[in-house]
Amino acid sequence: IQTEALERIAETNEMKELQAIRVTYLGKKGSLTGVLRGMGKLSKEERPVIGEIANRVRESITDAIDRKNETLAQQALEKQLEKEAIDVTLPGRPVQLGGPHLLTTIVEEIEDLFIGMGFEVREGPEVETDYYNFEALNLPKDHPARDMQDSFYITNELLLRTHTSPVQARTMREYEGSKPVKMICPGKVYRRDTDDATHSHQFTQIEGLYVDKDVRMSDLKGILDVFAKKMFGYDREIRLRPSFFPFTEPSVEMDISCKVCNGEGCSVCKGTGWIEILGAGMVHPKVLEMAGYDANVYTGFAFGMGPDRIAMLKYGVDDIRQFYTNDRRFLTQYHNA
Numbered sequence: 167i168q169t170e171a172l173e174r175i176a177e178t179n180e181m182k183e184l185q186a187i188r189v190t191y192l193g194k195k196g197s198l199t200g201v202l203r204g205m206g207k208l209s210k211e212e213r214p215v216i217g218e219i220a221n222r223v224r225e226s227i228t229d230a231i232d233r234k235n236e237t238l239a240q241q242a243l244e245k246q247l248e249k250e251a252i253d254v255t256l257p258g259r260p261v262q263l264g265g266p267h268l269l270t271t272i273v274e275e276i277e278d279l280f281i282g283m284g285f286e287v288r289e290g291p292e293v294e295t296d297y298y299n300f301e302a303l304n305l306p307k308d309h310p311a312r313d314m315q316d317s318f319y320i321t322n323e324l325l326l327r328t329h330t331s332p333v334q335a336r337t338m339r340e341y342e343g344s345k346p347v348k349m350i351c352p353g354k355v356y357r358r359d360t361d362d363a364t365h366s367h368q369f370t371q372i373e374g375l376y377v378d379k380d381v382r383m384s385d386l387k388g389i390l391d392v393f394a395k396k397m398f399g400y401d402r403e404i405r406l407r408p409s410f411f412p413f414t415e416p417s418v419e420m421d422i423s424c425k426v427c428n429g430e431g432c433s434v435c436k437g438t439g440w441i442e443i444l445g446a447g448m449v450h451p452k453v454l455e456m457a458g459y460d461a462n463v464y465t466g467f468a469f470g471m472g473p474d475r476i477a478m479l480k481y482g483v484d485d486i487r488q489f490y491t492n493d494r495r496f497l498t499q500y501h502n503a
């Protein structure tokens with residue numbers, strides 16, 4: 167029995183079969199169990215001798231089964247580990263990383279620049295009231311200058327803001343005519359224009375406002391000069407041309423000097439060497455008064471620019487629609503701008 171059992175144990179490679187072998191020899195109806203059961207029929211002298219042999223056989227079989235059991239369990243574990251192993255040296259699947267939109271980058275750059283000069287950044291609603299978008303800025307109902315900004319009206323009194331100036335009116339109102347205001351307001355604006363390479367019905371603006379006692383036109387000029395030089399380079403000059411906005415008096419438009427250089431040398435932009443970049447002026451006394459400021463005590467300047475335009479100039483983008491059509495081939499070029 168022992169030889170046969172040990173041989174079968176040695177040959178098997180299956181847990182199940184090992185279990186079957188255990189039953190065959192050591193189970194209730196197993197062959198060795200049979201021998202032990204038959205002990206009663208033996209004589210007194212035979213019993214201890216046969217008993218001892220039978221016990222030894224049982225022990226050796228039990229032992230062999232236990233050891234085999236352990237080996238098989240170990241092998242199974244190794245197999246599983248091998249199957250589940252992760253090859254950490256395999257190259258990973260590339261993750262598609264996003265990046266900031268060029269306009270976001272430009273807006274943040276302009277924000278940083280003005281924050282550095284003591285301006286705070288304010289935001290306001292894109293769906294604006296007629297009052298804040300126009301009336302509070304000295305553009306009464308039916309004023310012809312409203313034609314300068316074709317608008318998307320939602321109701322008689324609500325429209326998509328045509329500029330970020332209403333945020334300035336709101337901030338002045340909040341400061342109750344008693345505190346100085348030094349702020350910029352970036353954001354999306356909307357005009358009922360037909361889209362083409364230089365017009366978009368939605369674009370971006372950053373406007374600025376500085377109201378305090380004794381703010382002068384020379385302060386405006388100084389700050390705009392710093393802005394132009396930091397944004398486009400220290401070799402740039404600015405010039406102010408007279409213009410008109412209902413909310414500023416006097417009003418100006420600012421050009422910066424501009425030349426384009428290539429392998430054959432440099433030429434001036436647009437034949438004049440100047441390119442228009444923003445509108446500005448001294449806040450109209452009526453605008454100050456409507457917001458609760460005493461125009462005899464307070465003065466201020468305001469300016470407004472289009473980051474789309476600035477991004478186009480700075481990076482040579484020739485179609486404003488590229489900013490809004492979300493073609494990744496265009497957008498990803500500027501992820502590290």
Ligand code: PHE
Pocket residue numbers: 328329330331373411414445446447468469470471
């Ligand atoms: N709000 C003007 C516009 O959108 C820009 C501007 C702002 C001009 C402040 C002057 C002063 O056209």
